[in-house]
Amino acid sequence: MKKSILILSLLLMAVSSLSAQKYLTRTGQVSFLSETPVENIEADHKQVTSIFNSETGDLVFSLLLKGFQFEKELMQEHFNEKYVESDKYPKSTFKGSITNMDEVDLSKDGTYQVKVEGSLIIHGVTQPVSTDGVITVDGGKIKAEATFPIALEDYEIEVPSIVRESIAENISIEVTMNYEPFKK
Amino acid sequence: MKRSLPLLFGYVLLIGLILPLNLQAQEDEDDLMAMLEEMEEEPVNYALATFKGVRLINAHSIEMPGEGVLQMMISHRFGRVNGGAYEFFGLDQANMRLGFEYGIKPWLCVGIGRSNVFKTYDSFLKVRLFRQKSGAETFPFTIVAYSNMAINTLRFTDPSRENFFTSRLNYTHQLMIARKFGERLSLQLMPTMVHRNLVATRAEQNDVFAMGIGGRVKVTRSMTINFEYFYLLPGNTADNFQNSLSIGVDIETGGHVFQLMFTNSVAMSENLFIPQTTGDWLAGDIHLGFNLGRVFTVKRK
Numbered sequence: 001m002k003k004s005i006l007i008l009s010l011l012l013m014a015v016s017s018l019s020a021q022k023y024l025t026r027t028g029q030v031s032f033l034s035e036t037p038v039e040n041i042e043a044d045h046k047q048v049t050s051i052f053n054s055e056t057g058d059l060v061f062s063l064l065l066k067g068f069q070f071e072k073e074l075m076q077e078h079f080n081e082k083y084v085e086s087d088k089y090p091k092s093t094f095k096g097s098i099t100n101m102d103e104v105d106l107s108k109d110g111t112y113q114v115k116v117e118g119s120l121i122i123h124g125v126t127q128p129v130s131t132d133g134v135i136t137v138d139g140g141k142i143k144a145e146a147t148f149p150i151a152l153e154d155y156e157i158e159v160p161s162i163v164r165e166s167i168a169e170n171i172s173i174e175v176t177m178n179y180e181p182f183k184k
Numbered sequence: 185m186k187r188s189l190p191l192l193f194g195y196v197l198l199i200g201l202i203l204p205l206n207l208q209a210q211e212d213e214d215d216l217m218a219m220l221e222e223m224e225e226e227p228v229n230y231a232l233a234t235f236k237g238v239r240l241i242n243a244h245s246i247e248m249p250g251e252g253v254l255q256m257m258i259s260h261r262f263g264r265v266n267g268g269a270y271e272f273f274g275l276d277q278a279n280m281r282l283g284f285e286y287g288i289k290p291w292l293c294v295g296i297g298r299s300n301v302f303k304t305y306d307s308f309l310k311v312r313l314f315r316q317k318s319g320a321e322t323f324p325f326t327i328v329a330y331s332n333m334a335i336n337t338l339r340f341t342d343p344s345r346e347n348f349f350t351s352r353l354n355y356t357h358q359l360m361i362a363r364k365f366g367e368r369l370s371l372q373l374m375p376t377m378v379h380r381n382l383v384a385t386r387a388e389q390n391d392v393f394a395m396g397i398g399g400r401v402k403v404t405r406s407m408t409i410n411f412e413y414f415y416l417l418p419g420n421t422a423d424n425f426q427n428s429l430s431i432g433v434d435i436e437t438g439g440h441v442f443q444l445m446f447t448n449s450v451a452m453s454e455n456l457f458i459p460q461t462t463g464d465w466l467a468g469d470i471h472l473g474f475n476l477g478r479v480f481t482v483k484r485k
Contacts, residue, residue: 073250
């Protein structure tokens with residue numbers, strides 16, 4: 001009798017885990033800024049895809065580098081052609097999780113401070129990253145925001161000496177995702 | 185023995201439940217990524233930066249200033265290097281062109297220029313018809329149509345006779361067919377027709393046909409080696425003039441493209457350098473020259 005209860009409870013656990021809620025967006029936003037005294041270079045991307053598993057806190061996002069829009073045409077060309085080499089490495093991805101998911105209650109409206117850890121792939125180079133983010137729950141809608149500071153050097157993106165003054169060594173990447181429930 | 189069968193069943197069930205649970209927890213990030221990849225549609229991948237600049241060397245390339253971008257271009261062709269030390273290897277003489285071109289649309293550009301060779305004003309229109317692309321849609325070439333009108337404004341040689349303004353006009357029509365073969369190599373074919381309203385003698389051709397070929401090899405991220413050759417189709421022009429041949433380098437420094445070249449042509453508009461090149465490479469009739477381009481973003485995105 002005891003065993004059957006154990007089995008039953010395990011079964012229930014398994015079922016609840018299998019129905020874990022996933023959230024999706026195809027219109028996530030990622031922008032970055034390079035700030036130098038010579039010039040500021042800004043770009044944004046509005047077609048980032050991302051899936052978030054609210055049960056485990058696992059989080060992935062992916063974008064095509066050619067989708068970054070720059071203020072100046074030539075910057076966009078040079079970004080793709082000379083720096084991230086988007087013909088060779090078309091995608092950039094993040095794979096990680098929210099480590100303090102237990103402090104977040106998605107069924108309740110509010111703002112939650114979260115810690116994000118994972119690995120970021122840019123220019124074919126994988127680097128571990130960790131940062132603080134914010135999850136906002138408003139009327140069942142989930143918005144996730146985070147900023148990742150990165151160093152170009154870590155991703156083997158070389159800046160020629162001739163333009164070194166106009167491109168910052170450290171870039172901050174801002175991520176904003178408005179998730180919707182994912183139904184398969 | 186009777187009790188152990190349900191027990192065994194229970195263990196199997198237990199293992200069967202726990203095992204996938206654990207696996208799922210471990211692989212979840214990867215699972216999510218796989219799910220994401222499954223949903224992604226294959227994008228259309230346009231060939232980017234087939235050439236560094238809007239000029240191959242003397243000829244145009246399929247590249248254009250972006251929408252709302254003004255490109256200023258200063259070009260010089262010095263004298264012949266075989267002039268020797270007395271002429272400082274040609275640098276004592278300079279032929280120049282100052283030009284501006286503007287991207288109205290990503291696929292449409294107009295330009296004007298003034299050159300001291302025959303006091304020529306030129307204006308042109310460049311339209312991109314097809315783009316090289318791969319991925320969800322494919323097309324092997326980028327094709328650009330180019331038309332140029334050049335006005336020779338030298339004083340008429342014989343003012344006593346009746347002269348017409350239309351005699352000053354020259355037209356060039358060209359198709360540029362380019363392909364980027366991977367990161368390093370790009371090639372461009374340029375079937376060209378030059379029409380001159382007035383030529384000096386009856387024997388000279390009003391219409392001159394030529395086939396141009398050019399390309400670039402990327403040496404570093406910021407530097408390419410370019411070449412360009414125009415073959416004059418047989419006729420009076422081909423008999424009396426040289427085919428234009430140029431070799432150069434492109435150095436790109438952010439907002440500037442600096443092109444340095446050796447060429448047997450001295451003029452910088454198609455109606456002159458294609459049918460009227462007199463320099464012979466083998467005789468050392470080679471001109472050092474440069475194009476300096478600078479872009480100004482007039483209209484921000």
